Amino acid sequence: xxxxxxxxxxxxxxxxxxxxxxxxxxxxxxxxxxxxxxxxxxxxxxxxxxxxxxxxxxxxxxxxxxxxxxxxxxxxxxxxxxxxxxxxxxxxxxxxxxxxxxxxxxxxxxxxxxxxxxxxxxxxxxxxxxxxxxxxxxxxxxxxxxxxxxxxxxxxxxxxxxxxxxxxxxxxxxxxxxxxxxxxxxxxxxxxxxxxxxxxxxxxxxxxxxxxxxxxxxxxxxxxxxxxxxxxxxxxxxxxxxxxxxxxxxxxxxxxxxxxxxxxxxxxxxxxxxxxxxxxxxxxxxxxx
Numbered sequence: 292x293x294x295x296x297x298x299x300x301x302x303x304x305x306x307x308x309x310x311x312x313x314x315x316x317x318x319x320x321x322x323x324x325x326x327x328x329x330x331x332x333x334x335x336x337x338x339x340x341x342x343x344x345x346x347x348x349x350x351x352x353x354x355x356x357x358x359x360x361x362x363x364x365x366x367x368x369x370x371x372x373x374x375x376x377x378x379x380x381x382x383x384x385x386x387x388x389x390x391x392x393x394x395x396x397x398x399x400x401x402x403x404x405x406x407x408x409x410x411x412x413x414x415x416x417x418x419x420x421x422x423x424x425x426x427x428x429x430x431x432x433x434x435x436x437x438x439x440x441x442x443x444x445x446x447x448x449x450x451x452x453x454x455x456x457x458x459x460x461x462x463x464x465x466x467x468x469x470x471x472x473x474x475x476x477x478x479x480x481x482x483x484x485x486x487x488x489x490x491x492x493x494x495x496x497x498x499x500x501x502x503x504x505x506x507x508x509x510x511x512x513x514x515x516x517x518x519x520x521x522x523x524x525x526x527x528x529x530x531x532x533x534x535x536x537x538x539x540x541x542x543x544x545x546x547x548x549x550x551x552x553x554x555x556x557x558x559x560x561x562x563x564x565x566x567x568x569x570x571x572x573x574x575x576x577x578x579x580x
Contacts, residue, residue: 326559327566328576329356329439331549332373336570339412340380341371342419343430350434354572357431358439361424361455363448368400369424369458375444381406381421396447424455428462437473438464439546439568441499445483452486456494470494477518481510488513488538495539497546504531511535511543518546518568521555526562533563553578 333345334352341359349357360373377383377393383406384393395403400423409419422430431438440459445451455476459465464474470493477497478484484496497516501523510517515537519528524547535543546566550556556567556578569575 325579326564327356328354328572329358329546329566329568330354330572331358331568331570333357334572339409339416339419341373342408343422344416344419346430346434349572350436352573356437356439358568359427360441360443362395362443363451364395364400364403365397366399369454370403371422371424371427380411381408382410424458425462428464439475439477442478442483445478445480452483453490456491485513507532507535511537513538515539516544516546521547521550521559524559524562529562529564550575
């Protein structure tokens, strides 16, 4: 197991930080030693989530990292959408009224391409589309941004790990430059992340959740990040995670979600998290800078 020689004491778990070096993940967005700021589903507080408009809005705000969600259509196309259903963020109920419950996996890519994915957010975004994964990563690359890619509900889509890596490879995202510092693949499904690591060990991976400290040695075999909800965090837990070394020989990182107010941003930054995932990245950046 990849475990550094740092004892996780009861005191640490109650909130006293262990000594651990500052993570390499700290980014220029937050100014030197501040946590990396990640635009959740793009800058989704200001533009419709998981659309190219949200990617562009993050770029306009000077945010280098964006997060997205990947699912698969009935005919095998990877698309960027958070919910298993299309109903919340598109006009699918109007376009296909007889196709309830409007699951992504029940529609072809061509059918999804017809949907308006922007009007629900605001009239200025009318006509925005659900992007394919290819379209999304190409826009992120065009904007010189970095990508935290979530495999959403991988149990619904057997083989999505290999397919996602194939798309990333085809679009140039598995070269040395991208893999070294511009890409992380994460999921709530530990088996899915283990599969990504086994298929492409060079790719950084993250597990979404708050595993027990006693389970962290197992996660450190295949995950570089432990990414919990901010409500589950303590300084002791972050220190405990940092005490383990991941598969690429660096301390495990902690990126927390979804932080949308300044007080919470400052609180988790005080825990020494490596990154903060937020719908309002400019607000978080200003709060922790």
